[in-house]
Amino acid sequence: MIAGLLLANGAQAQQDRGEPADSADARVTTLGEVRALKPEDDVPLDLYRFKSPVQPEPNAFNRVWHEPPSLEEVGMRGGYLMMGINYGIAKTAQGLHTLTRAPDPIQSAIARPPPGLDAAQQRRALQFCDPQQGCAAPTGD
Template sequence: MVSTALAQQPPSTQPVEPPPAVPTTPPANNDNVTTLGEVRAVKPEDEPLDLYRFKNPVQPAPNRFSRTWSEPPSVEQVSLSGGYLMMGINAALGAAGKGIHKLTGGPDQIQSATARPPPELTQEQQQRALQHQDGTP
């Protein structure tokens, strides 16, 4: 067996030279000073890439249940948001806010945009626009 024969040989030791002595006084000139190169701090990825994680190959099309369905929170999300008690309190406050908003009949906080009608031009302005459109000043 080769492995046992190698293990029985004594390790070869070579003489080790001590490191050179470091002077305690700083050098007189700054020519011997070495500087580090540019260092960049890179933001770490939020979620590490897991090559063995299951990826569902089927992506269903959105349907009528997609708007109201939400995945239940993970244990980490529950702990980061203050626990189940705080999540329940926040959900109750949100539902109460929606109810009060519905009772008062106020405008929604997010409203859809409506386009204003084009400006009405006087007869003189229409004539001037037609002249500029023809190329005559």
């Protein structure tokens, strides 16, 4: 019901400017973009944990250096023996992946072309056009 009122209001505004109600601007081709942002930290906040005020920049050692697991992590992973077995399985799978030249499990996305909007959809897009987002609304020629 609200969407119908908004469409009627937009059609009335176009008629007031002297434009026909079914003409749409050809410059509007999409309805906007959606961005999925990863949360900053997946670790819950611990008020009693020491946090160093010095944050060093990433360097060449970050790729190969991993902190040793704490005793709690070792216990949760099944012990040192199980961690060694899992490490061996992971390295074997990595070697097989390299030998067979199989595609990576995570592949980059291929963008599709923007949708072709009909006149009604373009009118709706123009109504919700936000100039701060880079949308160019018609000036009412």
